[in-house]
Amino acid sequence: MSPPPLGRGRKRAAHAFDGALGDTELITARAALAQGRWAAVRALLVATGDDWDRRGHRVTVLAQESSTQAWARDWLLAEPESADAAVLLAVASVQRALNGKEKPDQARKACHSAVALAPADPTPWLGLLMLERTLGSDEDVVRLFDEVRHRHPDHHHAHHLMTARLAERRPEAGQDPLHEVYDFAGWSAEQAPADSPLAILPVVAHAERYRVLAAAGWEPADPVASGHWAGRRARQVMKAAFDWWLEWERDDHPRSYVDLNFLAHAKFCEGRGAEAAALFHRIGPHVTPAPWGYPDRDPYTAFRAARDSVLGAA
Structure with a gap:
């Protein structure tokens, strides 16, 4: 309507307001993840590839769900080398830190772990920018913004x-x-x-x-x-x-x-x-x-x- x-x-x-912004594939994967079926999210992120704007949007929306961190951790345990799982876990940790449900240092550690698995991906740096945009100094925010732009100069979310x-x-x-x-x-x-x-x-x-x-x-x-x-x-x-x-x-x-x-x-x-x-x-x-x-x-x-x-x- x-x-x-x-x-x-x-x-x-x-x-x-629904942050999915009408992305039907994202909405479907989000519903599956809420039921613990992270394979749908894996397929979604593989299909997204290096469309960094879309990837950042999809990961951020998925990370806002309360159960995402737990399911992303299970996914990473099953596939320890999965950069997608690490990035999703990192941004979910950031969301929890911003909601006061996790220590910010734990979220920062998760983001840097994701960076190690996906050095070309601006999304874990976007997660850090989201965190420090609220908690960090101006110098931190500028530094992280530059890290995102280094990987994708026109990143809209950043x-x-x-x-x-x-x-x-x-x-x-x-x-x-x-x-x-x-x-x-x-x-x-x-x-x-x-x-x-x-x-x-x-x-x-x-x-x-x-x-x-x-x-x-x-x-x-x-x-x-x-x-x-x-x-x-x-x-x-x-x-x-x-x-x-x-x-x-x-x-x-x-x-x-x-x-x-x-x-x-x-x-x-x-x-x-x-x-x-x-x-x-x-x-x-x-x-x-x-x-x-x-x-x-x-x-x-x-x-x-x-x-x-x-x-x-x-």
Whole structure:
């Protein structure tokens, strides 16, 4: 069932967020793992291969399940040389550490063990970045971000984590257009290939910065009433992201087989997202098999409606 259209209120329970983002293969493997059948996860990760963005997404979603660590440990005992088992165990340990159910040093050790088995894989480094994004120093976060980028320069999840961390600096500066989070997002978008979904990172930066300002009491809880999205810079950012989205949806686009909803993924990172980003999650009918998009989603209609609602019709 599709969520209600823009402008209608909804109860929280009516739109529970699923980090799987419509990846049916992932959803099936996750259900099997919950029953202790880790062979389905093994097949899923083998099929994923070195599609690092998709691998990071799938491993992170699987790791969020409460039983994953135990089953991943059983898998690793059965196949001690399995890099996939080690990576899944590592990220599951990170999730437990972030939930206060395991010591962070144990999660760090598990991640480094996974690195030893899969040195080219950015996913265990992503796990460490997820951990230190919450617990570590700025130097730790930057170092781990560089480790991920060394293996996959355009890793979207790592860029989202870094954006969220930078957005939390100097909340007292308010809507400073020169804040470092905007510089980072702009630099990342400029450095990425022309068809990279990192083009939308400046929008994520605005959303994450709003989250921080609202939490600190510098902005109202309602993003529409804040004016945060109404300034000239915000309009430029929104237009650039909207133009990129239209380009991405072209039938002849070189990567048109992937429908990446990175505004939704901003919410996926760490299981939370900016209040402003929620404006883009109210969707219309559109079928896509791609794991990064929601089923029954029309990005063009949803983005245009959200843009017009917040900024006024172009």
